[in-house]
Amino acid sequence: MSVADYFSPDFACARERFRATAQHAGATLTSYGLPDRRGPHDELLTIDVARLGAQRADRALLIISGTHGVEGFCGSGCQVGFLTDRLHEALPDACCAVLVHALNPYGFAWLRRVNEDGVDLNRNFVDFSQPLPSSAAYEQLHEHLVPEDWNAEGRRAADGAIQAFARQHGARALQTAITAGQYTRPTGLFYGGERSAWSALTLRKILREVLPPAIRRLAVLDLHTGLGPPGYGEPIVIARGSKDSERACRWYGPEVRNLSADESVSVPLVGTVPQGIEAALPDVELTAIGLEFGTRPEIEVLTALRADHWLHAHDTAEAAQRAAIGRQMRDAFYSESPAWQAAVYGRTADFVLRACRGLS
Numbered sequence: 383m384s385v386a387d388y389f390s391p392d393f394a395c396a397r398e399r400f401r402a403t404a405q406h407a408g409a410t411l412t413s414y415g416l417p418d419r420r421g422p423h424d425e426l427l428t429i430d431v432a433r434l435g436a437q438r439a440d441r442a443l444l445i446i447s448g449t450h451g452v453e454g455f456c457g458s459g460c461q462v463g464f465l466t467d468r469l470h471e472a473l474p475d476a477c478c479a480v481l482v483h484a485l486n487p488y489g490f491a492w493l494r495r496v497n498e499d500g501v502d503l504n505r506n507f508v509d510f511s512q513p514l515p516s517s518a519a520y521e522q523l524h525e526h527l528v529p530e531d532w533n534a535e536g537r538r539a540a541d542g543a544i545q546a547f548a549r550q551h552g553a554r555a556l557q558t559a560i561t562a563g564q565y566t567r568p569t570g571l572f573y574g575g576e577r578s579a580w581s582a583l584t585l586r587k588i589l590r591e592v593l594p595p596a597i598r599r600l601a602v603l604d605l606h607t608g609l610g611p612p613g614y615g616e617p618i619v620i621a622r623g624s625k626d627s628e629r630a631c632r633w634y635g636p637e638v639r640n641l642s643a644d645e646s647v648s649v650p651l652v653g654t655v656p657q658g659i660e661a662a663l664p665d666v667e668l669t670a671i672g673l674e675f676g677t678r679p680e681i682e683v684l685t686a687l688r689a690d691h692w693l694h695a696h697d698t699a700e701a702a703q704r705a706a707i708g709r710q711m712r713d714a715f716y717s718e719s720p721a722w723q724a725a726v727y728g729r730t731a732d733f734v735l736r737a738c739r740g741l742s
Contacts, residue, residue: 383466385727386720389459393484393491394425396458400483403465404432409481412592414584419498421491428487429584431592432461434470435478441599441741443473443734446482449503449604449655451489451496455716456675457605458483458490459723460730469734474742480592485581485655493708494690495715497579505563505574505651506582507658514574515652517566519559523547524567527560532692558649560684569695571687574653582658589662600663601633601737602670604655605730607715608683610647610676613725617733618646618672620656629669633740634733638671647674669740673733675726678714686714 390396404411409432416427445464447457461481464470470479484490488498496502508514529540548556563574593600610616617638619630631638639646656670677683689707693699699707717723
């Protein structure tokens with residue numbers, strides 16, 4: 383079986399392949415079904431969880447795919463490779479591995495980065511009982527990012543306004559304003575929601591039900607695509623303190639970039655999955671890394687996201703344009719190049735083995 387065979391052409395195939403490979407590896411499988419939603423071919427939409435290793439573990443490796451749905455093509459393939467190549471056999475004693483497949487199954491199936499409610503799950507892990515982070519910077523750009531007219535003069539004017547913002551404030555300020563997380567525009571990009579999403583609630587349930595109750599140390603690899611050089615996986619740590627950041631650097635090396643220190647291809651974010659895991663497991667030693675694999679130039683990725691949000695905000699596109707935007711989204715976050723697939727799987731496998739050593 384070649385590395386290319388680990389990757390799937392759509393959500394339904396990815397789910398079937400993950401489950402079959404997990405069963406063959408001897409994993410315990412659990413499924414959580416998304417209520418009242420189906421895939422484009424009326425398929426079930428589920429988060430599937432595989433657990434392998436010690437039954438009474440006090441340490442665990444957690445690997446997550448599809449936090450941003452359409453990014454699940456990459457993450458799912460790497461998880462299938464983990465199971466096929468039996469990387470769990472590198473786990474130390476008293477350790478288990480938990481693989482969360484397709485944390486956002488709706489987005490994976492429908493080729494969207496956001497979930498069934500337009501929510502970016504990696505901005506959704508905030509305390510909604512408290513005042514939400516400011517969306518003021520994003521508000522300056524929303525009407526240009528998701529213009530009324532995507533196809534003609536209105537689009538050109540919107541592009542010009544975004545470019546003018548970048549010239550005035552700088553490219554990094556533009557990236558921060560767009561991507562850091564906003565809580566005022568449900569049809570906008572990087573929207574964090576107004577309540578905890580089903581996937582966020584389900585992840586907390588998985589942490590309670592699948593992770594062993596005696597867990598004391600947890601390594602997390604959350605697999606993402608869309609930023610950085612093609613095929614390179616930048617390791618990004620979101621640490622609650624210097625000890626967690628220093629531990630990540632010891633485990634994974636000097637390539638680790640601290641998101642909170644603004645060292646990464648990503649800007650500092652709010653409401654991330656690692657922050658949600660921290661809140662759910664406050665007494666656990668947590669070493670959480672996001673592996674961010676580059677695909678295409680960032681302007682192409684942003685254009686695909688804008689087209690997708692325009693499509694769902696206005697719903698005026700014809701079938702051919704809808705299909706073209708879907709393909710554009712898939713291509714922005716995934717590559718069918720065997721070289722790219724080999725690079726992302728090899729990088730993931732390397733970090734799995736480093737995590738296993740770190741948990742020893």
